[in-house]
Amino acid sequence: MKKIYYILFVFCSITTLFAQKKVSVKQADALFKSRSYVKAAEAYEQLPQSKQVLQNLGDSYYYNFQMTSAVKAYGQLFFSHKDSVKKDVFFRYANALKGTKDFDKGDAIMTEYIGFEQNTPKFMKNITRNTPNSFKLQMMSKNKTNGDFGISFYGDKVTFASLRNGGEKNAYGWNDRPYLDLFSATVSSDGQLTKVEPFSDVINTKKHESNATFSADLKTMYFNRSGEKQNKIGDEKVAMIKIYKAELVNGKWANVTMLPFSSDSYSVEHPFLTKDGKKLYFASDMPGSLGSFDIYVVDVNEDGTYSQPRNLGETINTNQREQFPFLTEDGTLYFASDGHQGNGNLDVFMAMKLSDTEFDKPLNLGSTINSEMDDFNFILDEKTGKGYFASNRTGDDNLYTFTQEENKLQYLVEGEVRDMKSMQLLPGSTVKLFNEAGELLEEVVVGKDGSFTFNTEPNKKYKIMAFKDFYIPAEATFDTSQKGKVYIDLQMKVESYYDAEDIINKKDDGTVLIELENIYFDLDKWNIKPQAAEVLNVLLGILKKYPYMEIEIGSHTDSRASDMYNLRLSNKRAASALEYLVQNGIDRKRLRSIGYGETKPLIICPKNDCTEAEHAANRRCTFMILK
Known part of the structure; x- marks a missing residue:
C-alpha cells in the first residue's frame, strides 16, 4: 500500500530543503529518517550514487509503491554492492520486481533470500486451481485517486478510510498526500459507493483515522487514529497508530477513548470486532511480534476491560507483515x-479456526483476487457470498466489490515427503504424477515444507512417486471415482539405500557406496573372470531390486607402470564391468564407468614403496550410487 496505515504513522518536520539548489547527504538522510519518502527520493536522485544512497533511494520508492523506480535503484545497488547488501533488502527488491511483473528475476532474488526455490507463476497457477472459490471483481469508484481502503460493514452501509477531504487537512510527509478520514456510504446495486458522508469531527481530526469496526447493535465503534505526539524510536521520531473506542449517545458519536494496550512505543491497527462482541482482533508490531506486524486478539470483558493481547502464533504470523x-x-x-x-507484496489468505488462538495452515486465495501489488482488507458476507477488499494494483488504493463463486469441481491430492527412519521432511525431493497408462503428467520439486500438490480429474486412476537422491522411491496409487471434491493426503515416506541394505554405506564425505568383494583381473587384462562375475551378480541383484538406482563403476590400479598405462587399463576394466551389467538386463542409462588409474589410491605408501598386499588393496573396483 502507498499509505502508512499498515506500518507507522510518521510526521514530516522538514519542509524547506527543496528551495535550495543543492542537497547534501545529511539533508536527504534526515528526510528519509523522518519517513518523508517523496522528498527523500527527490533528494537522493541528486546525489552521487553510493551504496547507502542507492539503498535509501530504492526504499523511498518501495515504501510508496513506485515499483518501477524502486527496481531501477535496487538494480544499481545489487549490480555494484550485492555481496554486502543486507538480507532484508533482498526481500524488498524481490517484491519490487514482482510488482513490475518480472517474476523470473523476482523469484531468483527471493530464492536467495529464503534459501529455497521460488516459482511464483507456477505456485499461483496451482493455488488458483485448488482454492475453494473464485472471485469476480468490480472497482467501487470511478475516481481512482481517492485513496480508499479500510472498508467494513456498518449495518446496511459500509465505512471506509479515504483522502476525499484532501483540502481540509495538511499533506502527510510519507507520500505528500492528505491525511485520512473515515466515511460512511451506501453501496448501489451496481457496486458503486453512493451517499458518501464523513463522520463527525469527534471521529475525524487533524490526524489519520481509518479502519472502523462496529458492535452488532452499531452503538460501539473501534477505529484507528495516529498518535498525538511523536516519540523517538531509534534514530526516528514517529507517531504510532492506536485503537480508539467511541460510543453512540443520542445518535451522535461520543466518549472517544484510547484502548489500554495502545502505546507510544508501537502501533496497534486494523481492529476487527467479532459479531458477539467478545473478541477484538488487530495487527501490531508490539514487543514479542514475530515480524514487522503480527495478528493478535484480546478478549472484550463484560465490564469493558480487555485481556492481555495474544499472538496468533507461527502458523498465521511470519517474519514479515500480517495485517x-x-x-x-x-x-x-x-x-x-x-x-x-503469494503473488508478491500483500496477498489475501484464509485459515480455518481450530481454537481460540489456533488456526489451520493459511491458504492463498489465488489470482482471481490477488495481484502482483498489495491486496488486503478482505471482508465477506457469508450469506450472500459478496464482499469487499482493497488493492493498489492500479497505482492508488481503491476499493473493490466481489462476488465469491465456488470453484469448479476439483480433485486435489497433496502430501509431504519424509525420511522413513527419522520422519524429517525432505525438501528438494521430486514428486511425479502418472496416469493409469504410466505416462508422466506433472512433476514438482518440493520446497522447504516438504509438501506437494496436484490437481487431477474425476473418474481417473493415478500413481504418485517420490524421488530423492540416495533414497528408494516411494509410490502410492489412488483414484478419483468419488463424487464431489476429493482431498487425498499422502505421506510419502522414502527410505535411504543405506538404511535398507547392509552393504550400502554412506561415507563421511557424503558419498554412498555399495561395498562388495573386490574384483580381480589378470595382469594386463580386463575380461570378467568367474570370480568377478560372482561379485557383479550381487550388484546385479541390487540394481534389479531398485530399478531407479543409478551408479558409477570406478576402477583403480596400483602405482606400478606408467600413469597413462594405468589410466587406460582402469578405463577398460570399468567399461568391461559396465558391459557385463548391460548384457544382463540393466539399462545403460543407469550406469557410468570411469577409470581412475593410480590417481586415488586406497593406501598411500611412504616414498611410493608399497608391499604386495598394499598394491593389491589399491587394485580395486568401487560402486558409487549417483541417484
Whole structure:
C-alpha cells in the first residue's frame, strides 16, 4: 500500500530543503529518517550514487509503491554492492520486481533470500486451481485517486478510510498526500459507493483515522487514529497508530477513548470486532511480534476491560507483515500477508479456526483476487457470498466489490515427503504424477515444507512417486471415482539405500557406496573372470531390486607402470564391468564407468614403496550410487 496505515504513522518536520539548489547527504538522510519518502527520493536522485544512497533511494520508492523506480535503484545497488547488501533488502527488491511483473528475476532474488526455490507463476497457477472459490471483481469508484481502503460493514452501509477531504487537512510527509478520514456510504446495486458522508469531527481530526469496526447493535465503534505526539524510536521520531473506542449517545458519536494496550512505543491497527462482541482482533508490531506486524486478539470483558493481547502464533504470523484480520461467523480468518508465499507484496489468505488462538495452515486465495501489488482488507458476507477488499494494483488504493463463486469441481491430492527412519521432511525431493497408462503428467520439486500438490480429474486412476537422491522411491496409487471434491493426503515416506541394505554405506564425505568383494583381473587384462562375475551378480541383484538406482563403476590400479598405462587399463576394466551389467538386463542409462588409474589410491605408501598386499588393496573396483 502507498499509505502508512499498515506500518507507522510518521510526521514530516522538514519542509524547506527543496528551495535550495543543492542537497547534501545529511539533508536527504534526515528526510528519509523522518519517513518523508517523496522528498527523500527527490533528494537522493541528486546525489552521487553510493551504496547507502542507492539503498535509501530504492526504499523511498518501495515504501510508496513506485515499483518501477524502486527496481531501477535496487538494480544499481545489487549490480555494484550485492555481496554486502543486507538480507532484508533482498526481500524488498524481490517484491519490487514482482510488482513490475518480472517474476523470473523476482523469484531468483527471493530464492536467495529464503534459501529455497521460488516459482511464483507456477505456485499461483496451482493455488488458483485448488482454492475453494473464485472471485469476480468490480472497482467501487470511478475516481481512482481517492485513496480508499479500510472498508467494513456498518449495518446496511459500509465505512471506509479515504483522502476525499484532501483540502481540509495538511499533506502527510510519507507520500505528500492528505491525511485520512473515515466515511460512511451506501453501496448501489451496481457496486458503486453512493451517499458518501464523513463522520463527525469527534471521529475525524487533524490526524489519520481509518479502519472502523462496529458492535452488532452499531452503538460501539473501534477505529484507528495516529498518535498525538511523536516519540523517538531509534534514530526516528514517529507517531504510532492506536485503537480508539467511541460510543453512540443520542445518535451522535461520543466518549472517544484510547484502548489500554495502545502505546507510544508501537502501533496497534486494523481492529476487527467479532459479531458477539467478545473478541477484538488487530495487527501490531508490539514487543514479542514475530515480524514487522503480527495478528493478535484480546478478549472484550463484560465490564469493558480487555485481556492481555495474544499472538496468533507461527502458523498465521511470519517474519514479515500480517495485517487486516477479518473473521466470519464460522471462524474462518481472512488476512493480508507478504510473508506467506503469494503473488508478491500483500496477498489475501484464509485459515480455518481450530481454537481460540489456533488456526489451520493459511491458504492463498489465488489470482482471481490477488495481484502482483498489495491486496488486503478482505471482508465477506457469508450469506450472500459478496464482499469487499482493497488493492493498489492500479497505482492508488481503491476499493473493490466481489462476488465469491465456488470453484469448479476439483480433485486435489497433496502430501509431504519424509525420511522413513527419522520422519524429517525432505525438501528438494521430486514428486511425479502418472496416469493409469504410466505416462508422466506433472512433476514438482518440493520446497522447504516438504509438501506437494496436484490437481487431477474425476473418474481417473493415478500413481504418485517420490524421488530423492540416495533414497528408494516411494509410490502410492489412488483414484478419483468419488463424487464431489476429493482431498487425498499422502505421506510419502522414502527410505535411504543405506538404511535398507547392509552393504550400502554412506561415507563421511557424503558419498554412498555399495561395498562388495573386490574384483580381480589378470595382469594386463580386463575380461570378467568367474570370480568377478560372482561379485557383479550381487550388484546385479541390487540394481534389479531398485530399478531407479543409478551408479558409477570406478576402477583403480596400483602405482606400478606408467600413469597413462594405468589410466587406460582402469578405463577398460570399468567399461568391461559396465558391459557385463548391460548384457544382463540393466539399462545403460543407469550406469557410468570411469577409470581412475593410480590417481586415488586406497593406501598411500611412504616414498611410493608399497608391499604386495598394499598394491593389491589399491587394485580395486568401487560402486558409487549417483541417484
